[in-house]
Amino acid sequence: xxxxxxxxxxxxxxxxxxxxxxxxxxxxxxxxxxxxxxxxxxxxxxxxxxxxxxxxxxxxxxxxxxxxxxxxxxxxxxxxxxxxxxxxxxxxxxxxxxxxxxxxxxxxxxxxxxxxxxxxxxxxxxxxxxxxxxxxxxxxxxxxxxxxxxxxxxxxxxxxxxxxxxxxxxxxxxxxxxxxxxxxxxxxxxxxxxxxxxxxx
Amino acid sequence: xxxxxxxxxxxxxxxxxxxxxxxxxxxxxxxxxxxxxxxxxxxxxxxxxxxxxxxxxxxxxxxxxxxxxxxxxxxxxxxxxxxxx
Numbered sequence: 001x002x003x004x005x006x007x008x009x010x011x012x013x014x015x016x017x018x019x020x021x022x023x024x025x026x027x028x029x030x031x032x033x034x035x036x037x038x039x040x041x042x043x044x045x046x047x048x049x050x051x052x053x054x055x056x057x058x059x060x061x062x063x064x065x066x067x068x069x070x071x072x073x074x075x076x077x078x079x080x081x082x083x084x085x086x087x088x089x090x091x092x093x094x095x096x097x098x099x100x101x102x103x104x105x106x107x108x109x110x111x112x113x114x115x116x117x118x119x120x121x122x123x124x125x126x127x128x129x130x131x132x133x134x135x136x137x138x139x140x141x142x143x144x145x146x147x148x149x150x151x152x153x154x155x156x157x158x159x160x161x162x163x164x165x166x167x168x169x170x171x172x173x174x175x176x177x178x179x180x181x182x183x184x185x186x187x188x189x190x191x192x193x194x195x196x197x198x199x200x201x
Numbered sequence: 202x203x204x205x206x207x208x209x210x211x212x213x214x215x216x217x218x219x220x221x222x223x224x225x226x227x228x229x230x231x232x233x234x235x236x237x238x239x240x241x242x243x244x245x246x247x248x249x250x251x252x253x254x255x256x257x258x259x260x261x262x263x264x265x266x267x268x269x270x271x272x273x274x275x276x277x278x279x280x281x282x283x284x285x286x
Binding site for chain 2: 003004005006007008009010011012013014053056057060061064070073074077078081168169172175176179
């Protein structure tokens with residue numbers, strides 16, 4: 001169960017609309033390393049997590065990712081307000097606009113719609129947590145690339161906050177992986193799946 | 202920055218401290234220092250939320266307590282520029 005907090009985790013206040021930037025940034029809504037995929041990944045994996053710490057962490061990072069998805073959508077929403085058809089055409093936002101107007105729909109920057117194909121839930125904590133660490137790094141790279149392409153300080157400020165969170169989550173998942181491996185056979189972490197197999201005495 | 206935004210900034214700041222500390226505590230549930238940090242900011246968060254909600258309306262649906270109007274529907278909504286300036 002969830003409760004909505006009627007505020008953003010970090011403020012989004014973009015003074016100047018820029019549909020070309022929106023077209024790039026929307027990839028962190030529906031793209032392969034975006035916030036929607038991150039939330040779905042962790043909230044799906046949490047059920048079979050082997051220890052209470054890992055269950056809590058997947059639950060809480062998955063929840064934070066929902067608030068990051070909301071911030072990305074707020075950026076795109078504010079970047080695409082008050083546009084004229086001329087601006088829409090000139091910026092290349094027309095291909096998105098024709099299907100969605102300025103509604104928020106989860107797509108990659110290339111226009112490909114959100115797909116669960118971009119993440120896994122294997123039921124094996126080493127595999128899942130290793131994917132989660134990789135996912136945080138991939139999202140950090142996407143934010144690095146957005147910072148290479150976008151000049152507006154109002155947008156960059158929010159993107160830098162989200163980028164920092166990827167680094168913190170990576171650290172926490174690293175600690176979670178350590179908690180898991182500490183409970184496994186020190187000579188062979190892969191001798192059994194802590195979430196499925198019963199350990200032989 | 203409006204008075205409303207100043208108060209909301211405090212709420213966001215304390216909420217962030219609590220959110221970040223919670224993730225650390227998930228992997229360090231017995232860390233006394235982190236627990237003290239969490240409890241300190243949880244208290245400050247509650248005070249800031251109460252002050253904000255008293256003046257500007259509910260941040261959570263359960264805080265909607267007015268007898269004459271369901272204030273939860275009143276904007277601005279968080280993703281709107283007006284809610285952040």
